[in-house]
Amino acid sequence: MCTVCGCNDTQGHKHEAGQVHYGKGEAGTSVAGMSQQRLIQIETDILGKNNSHADRNRSVFSKNGILALNLVSSPGSGKTTLLVETLKRLSGKAPASVIEGDQQTSNDADRIRKTGAAAVQINTGKGCHLDAHMVGHALEKLPLDPGSILFIENVGNLVCPAGFDLGEAVRVVILSVTEGEDKPLKYPDIFASADLVILNKTDLLPHLDFNVEQAIAHAKRVNRKIEVIQMSAKTCEGFDDWLGWLEDARERQALRDCQTKAAE
Numbered sequence: 001m002c003t004v005c006g007c008n009d010t011q012g013h014k015h016e017a018g019q020v021h022y023g024k025g026e027a028g029t030s031v032a033g034m035s036q037q038r039l040i041q042i043e044t045d046i047l048g049k050n051n052s053h054a055d056r057n058r059s060v061f062s063k064n065g066i067l068a069l070n071l072v073s074s075p076g077s078g079k080t081t082l083l084v085e086t087l088k089r090l091s092g093k094a095p096a097s098v099i100e101g102d103q104q105t106s107n108d109a110d111r112i113r114k115t116g117a118a119a120v121q122i123n124t125g126k127g128c129h130l131d132a133h134m135v136g137h138a139l140e141k142l143p144l145d146p147g148s149i150l151f152i153e154n155v156g157n158l159v160c161p162a163g164f165d166l167g168e169a170v171r172v173v174i175l176s177v178t179e180g181e182d183k184p185l186k187y188p189d190i191f192a193s194a195d196l197v198i199l200n201k202t203d204l205l206p207h208l209d210f211n212v213e214q215a216i217a218h219a220k221r222v223n224r225k226i227e228v229i230q231m232s233a234k235t236c237e238g239f240d241d242w243l244g245w246l247e248d249a250r251e252r253q254a255l256r257d258c259q260t261k262a263a264e
């Protein structure tokens, strides 16, 4: 047992002075009274089951030519506002539907439906993220138009959604400028697993000390391939970049679906 953090890491690890780090063991986390091996086993079981549901969702998306995006962020970064504005602009150009994830309320799905798009609200109760099984059920309630875009707004949380593949083709982290530029370093898993960072609420920059270049450098330090779009869902600055990015992602998805069909 580690004499500093008390975890059952059998491999041994060091802590910096003045710091107790509960993620130093093999499992990367610690639960009192549970060995690192047991934690690894539990995580492997849970994620293994989730991954098979995610593969099922992915094949539904592929069969119907759907581009699925998983939108993750801390609470209130602007996910629903961004979606509402995006859906207004996609209207008549690309069919789109939305799965909304929140612990409680159907507020966000109600906001989405006002744009005319189909939306299903998933409430997770005590749960802090969506999983692929929940998304699979929600898909049964959506039209799944061929060639459409499915936006999945995850529960506002920068930690728990990171490990759960929903079957999406693209993962987008929304980081608002009111949150501080150090978030990619403090919550690296979610940035490491994402394809794109949307730096949102740029209209507020004149009132803040937020350093845009530093935030981008931190995101790239965690994930050198990550792309960045700066935008304001309020003033709609940066929307052309976002819509262009979406269109490119749709084309890449169509090509992948075509290659999958050709290989079958």
Ligand SMILES: Nc1nc2c(ncn2[C@@H]2O[C@H](COP(=O)(O)OP(=O)(O)OP(=O)(O)O)[C@@H](O)[C@H]2O)c(=O)[nH]1
Binding pocket: 073, 074, 075, 076, 077, 078, 079, 080, 081, 082, 102, 108, 155, 156, 200, 201, 202, 203, 204, 231, 232, 233, 234, 235
């Ligand atoms: N100034 C400014 N405010 C924004 C912007 N985007 C969203 N907001 C505001 O931020 C608040 C939260 O926005 P939401 O879209 O509900 O955020 P969310 O990420 O969906 O929140 P949860 O679903 O609760 O995690 C609202 O008051 C929005 O009006 C933006 O670009 N600029």
Ligand SMILES: [Mg+2]
Binding pocket: 079, 080, 081, 108, 153
């Ligand atoms: Mg929301």
